[in-house]
Structure formats: structure tokens, C-alpha cells
Amino acid sequence: MTNLLTVEKVTKSYKKTAVLKDISLQIADKGQIIHLKGINGSGKSTLFKLIAGLEKPDRGKILLSSKTNLGALIENPGFLENFSLIYNLRYLASIKSHLDEVYAEELCQTLALDLHTHTKMKDYSVGMRQKAGIIQAIMEKQNLVLLDEPSRGLDQESLQKFVTLMNQLRQQGCNIVIASHEVYEKMEIDECLKLEHGTLSRI
Numbered sequence: 001m002t003n004l005l006t007v008e009k010v011t012k013s014y015k016k017t018a019v020l021k022d023i024s025l026q027i028a029d030k031g032q033i034i035h036l037k038g039i040n041g042s043g044k045s046t047l048f049k050l051i052a053g054l055e056k057p058d059r060g061k062i063l064l065s066s067k068t069n070l071g072a073l074i075e076n077p078g079f080l081e082n083f084s085l086i087y088n089l090r091y092l093a094s095i096k097s098h099l100d101e102v103y104a105e106e107l108c109q110t111l112a113l114d115l116h117t118h119t120k121m122k123d124y125s126v127g128m129r130q131k132a133g134i135i136q137a138i139m140e141k142q143n144l145v146l147l148d149e150p151s152r153g154l155d156q157e158s159l160q161k162f163v164t165l166m167n168q169l170r171q172q173g174c175n176i177v178i179a180s181h182e183v184y185e186k187m188e189i190d191e192c193l194k195l196e197h198g199t200l201s202r203i
């Protein structure tokens, strides 16, 4: 089975504090949900930033296969603030190809977000912004998706819809890593990982 991601003995420090120490991780292309746990400041976002290429490791390697199509929502998603949701999604999709508007509409309906509103991104609520962040991470049918606290700001109904959506994507073969403090009832979690003292372990 192909590994979509291989993290090999990665170390990352900020100033002189080691956040990640010799971390290794492999993610196969099999359709799965991995829940990444760890207390505040344990390095979950840092690991995601390294995988997404937003930060460089001090030592070690991050390898994405040629089949990997990575989607990510990390910390506060950045948008073109003076433009609408559809403008932003079209813009993001245009970097690699073009927006599948039928699928984007379906995702927006699932998460109760209006794709065609004229509201500018800067006027979105925290929860609406988070939904937009989730949608941009999955709208191209990415096969490896990193979601950093995706349910932040979601109301109870939206949270349930989010869980159902994640389970559906998993069924369709998507590999999702969710870093969160949330306990997701009904989510089909295949593996739980914990970051503690810079080390990654299975729990």
C-alpha cells in the first residue's frame, strides 16, 4: 500500500525549545480518520505546518508521495477578506485546477453555509469561517486532509453534520488527520495519536 505521507525522525525547535523530537509517522492510502491529541502547546499545529510545508524541520524528512493531494485547515484560515466565499473558493481552486461548483455547493449545503452570499469573508462569524476553512481543505477531493481544531465555533447541529461528513469522506477513501481536544462521538476514528513532551505515540 502506498504511503501518502512519511515523516522521518523530524525535530523542530522554536528558539531553544524543542517542540517535536524525532517524530516519525506514516499515513497509508486506505481511507481512515486519525485523531491527533495533545495538550495546548504540545506541537499539533507545528506538525501540521511542517507537513504542509509552511515550516521547515530542523532535522528529519517530510515526504509526500506523487499521489498525495494535500488539503489543510491550520489555525485561522487565511482568506481574501474583502471578497465573498465563492470568490475565495474559486481563487483557491484555480491554483491547481478549477472549482467544482456542484461539489462545493453540496459541501456548503451539508455544513449549512451559503455559497452564493455576497457577504465578505471579513464579516463571517467564527463558525462560518471555520466551515469555509473545512470546505477549502476537502473541496478538491484531496486524499490527505489535515484539520486543526476543525469544530472550533461550530454549533451542535453543524458539529453532527461535520462528523457525518468526515465519516462519508473516510468511506470514500479519504485519509483525514484531525487535531482536536473535542471528543467526537459517532466519528469512525481508526487511530488515536498523542503528542506529549515532543514525542508521538499511539493510544
Ligand SMILES: Nc1ncnc2c1ncn2[C@@H]1O[C@H](COP(=O)(O)OP(=O)(O)OP(=O)(O)O)[C@@H](O)[C@H]1O
Pocket (backbone or CB within 6 Å): 014, 015, 019, 038, 039, 040, 041, 042, 043, 044, 045, 046, 047
Ligand atoms: N512561530 C513560533 N515561534 C515561537 N514559538 C512557537 C511558534 N509556533 C509555535 N510555537 C511554540 O511551539 C509550541 C507548540 O505550539 P503548537 O501551536 O504547535 O501547539 P498545539 O498543540 O497546536 O497547541 P493548541 O492545542 O493550543 O492549538 C508552543 O509552545 C508554542 O508557543
